[in-house]
Amino acid sequence: MNAITVENLTRKFGDVTAVDGISFFVPQGELFGLLGPNGAGKTTTINMLATLLRPTSGRAEVGGFDVLKSRDDVRKNIGIVFQETALDGKLTGRENLEFHAMMYGLPKEERKRRIDDVLDLVELADKAKTLVEKYSGGMKRRLEIGRGLIQHPKVLFLDEPTLGLDAQTRRRIWDYVRRLNRDRKVTIILTTHYMEEADFLCDRIAIMDHGKFVALDTPARLKDILGGDVISLEIEGDTDVLDKAFTSLDGVKKYVRRGEVVNLTVEKGERRIPEIVTLAQQNGIAVACVHLRKPSLEDVFLHFTGHTIREQEAGIVERNRGMMTRRRRRS
Amino acid sequence: MIINGTAIYVLWLREMKRYVRATSRIIGSLLQPLFFLVFLGLGFRKMPVPGLTAGMDYVRFLVPGILGMTLLFSSAMQGLSVLWDREFGFLKEIMVAPVSRTSIVLGRIAGGTTTTMIQGLLMLALSFVVGFRIHGFLLFLWALVFMILIAFTFIGLGLIFASRMKDMQGFGLIINFIIFPLFFLSGALYPLENLPPWIRILSYADPLTFGVDGLRGTLIGVSSHPLLLDFLLLSGFAVVMVMLGAYFFEKSESV
Incomplete structure (x- = not known):
């Protein structure tokens, strides 16, 4: 059975089509x-699947329930960790969990058992009696992940779970997410704009841009689409001779030379380096430097959208800034 | 529409915990009405206020009005506290739970009414310090009923506005252009008979007018309208406001 089925899901905010x-x-x-x-x-997308936003059109099922017609059934079966903190800072860690467990109607003993369980899991048992406003960013995140598990959800939504966290905390959160998925068999939907996060954690990835999916596959296969690894050589000598030699080499999928830098796209790049360097030397070319690059999801993103994630975000920031200046001028 | 007792209880409990932990807020929200009471009371003490029953002390007239003010501000804030929850993200945590919207509204009203009543009773206790005395114990029990009805009405009003607003930007506008006029129009500070007739019409659209009049009737034994009329009108306002508040809250999207 599918945990989630989505058909033609669309959401507009005024003139803007977000999904x-x-x-x-x-x-x-x-x-x-x-x-x-x-x-x-x-x-x-996540907010629609979690019943917090109504779709403009299309339909979606989560845990076998329609997100519009059976909202309460969907809510019972999901857990969600929002992008922005959704904790009550004036309550302690345990009180936040207790609030949650009661909202989900768990009986008293069960509440205590499960709260202790998730506090252990996210290693916050010793901070349970501290007010949440005194927690660090990473502790808040962990508490929220723990909270999302109290009701034993079939599907857990994690919206940018490591945004703004330091590298060490991020690693730890990745570990929790993996363990949840493997040991507790929770279906997990995760959004991220960190390539390495998606690559490290996800079974399958949908690449989203301007409200649409531009690709959907396993990380490995997405990277395969690019045709393999890129070997870069820095060279000195007669480059025309080299062009001829390399283009006729077996298994070279793409060959680009910019001045004295040569890029070759091949499969299993690490195994081809000796052969390529020897070939260059045979043609009287000195190789100053060799660099091997495995394709990253960043490359995949670039391939499908024609821009990098960072360029895209810079563009949005620019646009927002433009809008703000305009607004300021008007007022 | 299912009413979920546990959810109502835990929403109420959260409100109580937040309330007792915010000592500065409790004191702060009592200071404003206390200043009104002390300085207006002292300042106008010796002045004949037209429209007051003969022999009526102004401070005695003022206390039920200031009590109404305390209840108005406290309950409107409670209704508007949805905005804080939205601002700090906690509203999403509430809205994504498998709990009917009606239960959430009821939980808020339960919590808001309790804290508003505590604020009101604290204010009343303070007024005892400046020499105020109630008219009779049985009537005082009726005063409690009026206090609860005032709380319901303005929590409902706060909910209406909080559900229509996406952020805190309009907050000051609501306080200055809705809550303060409701306070001044209610006759909390002076007998309404002194207002020009066209403004008095506005006063009769203000639920707090009947709240304050009811509080006067029950606390000092003097009111402009029969108590039953005050009670019925205020109850009507309370029902309508709570239902409208619940309606708009249920319709609003939480993100």
Whole structure:
């Protein structure tokens, strides 16, 4: 059975189409990633699946329940960690969890058992009696992840779970997410704009841009689309001779030379380096430097959208800034 | 529409915990009405206020009005506190839970009414310090009923505005252009008979007018309208405001 089925899901805010007719499904137990820049529509998608926003058109089922017709059934079966903190700072860690457990109607003993369980899992048992406003960013995140698990959800939504956290905390959160998915068999939908996060965690990734999916596959296969590794050589000598030699070499999928830098796209790049260097030397060319680059999701993103995630985000920032100056001028 | 007792209880409990932990807020929100009471009371003490029953002390007239003010501000804030929850993200945590919207509204009203009543009773206790005495114990029980109805009415009003607003930007506008006029129009500070007739019409559209009059009737034994009329009109306002507040809250999207 699929944990999630989405057909033609669309959400408009006024004239802006935030999510534009996406369709996909997520089998039970999968760790599914939505990758894209800020403003791509990831959070809007999650909010619709979590019944917090009504779709403009299209339909979606979560845990076998329609997100519009059976909102309460969907709510019972999901857990969600929002992009921005959603804790009550004036309550302690345990009180926040207690509030949650009672809202989900768990009986008293069960509440205590499960709260102790998740506090252990996210290693916050010793901070349970501290007011949440005194927590660090990483502790808040961990508490929220723990909270999302109290009701034993079938599907857990994590919206940018490591945004703004330091590298060490991020690693730790990745560990929790993996353990949840493997040991507790929770289906997880995760949004991120960190390439390495999607690559490290997800079984499958949907690349999202301007409210649409531009690609959906396993990280490995997405990278395969690019045709393999890139070997870069810095050379000195007669480059025309080299061009001829390299273009006739077996297994070279793409050959680009910019001045004295040569890029070759090949499979299993690490095994081809000796052969390529020897070939250069045979043609009287000195190789100053060799660099091997495995394709990253960044390359994949660039391939499908024609821009990098960072360029895209810079563009949005620029546009917002433009709007703000205009607004300021008007007032 | 299912009413979920546990959810109402835990929403109420959260409100109580937040309330007792915010000592500065409790004191702060009592200071404003206390200043009104002390300085207006002292300043106008010796002045004949037209429209007051013969022999009526101004401070005695003022206390129920200031009590109404305390209840108005406290309950409107409670209704508007949805905005804080939205600002700090906690509203999403509430809205994504498998709990009917009606239960959430009821939980808020329960919490808001309790804290408003505590604020009101604290204010009343303070007025005892400046020499105020109630008219009779049985009537005082009726005063409690009026206090609860005032709380319901303005929590409902706060909810209406909080549900229509996406952020805190309009907050000052609401306080200055809705809450303060409601306070001044209610006759809390002076007998309404002194207002020009066209403004007095506005006063009769203000639920607090009947709240304050009811509080006067029950606390000092003097009111402009029969107590039953005050009670019925204020109850009507309370029902309508709570239902409208619940309606707009249920319709609003939480993100």
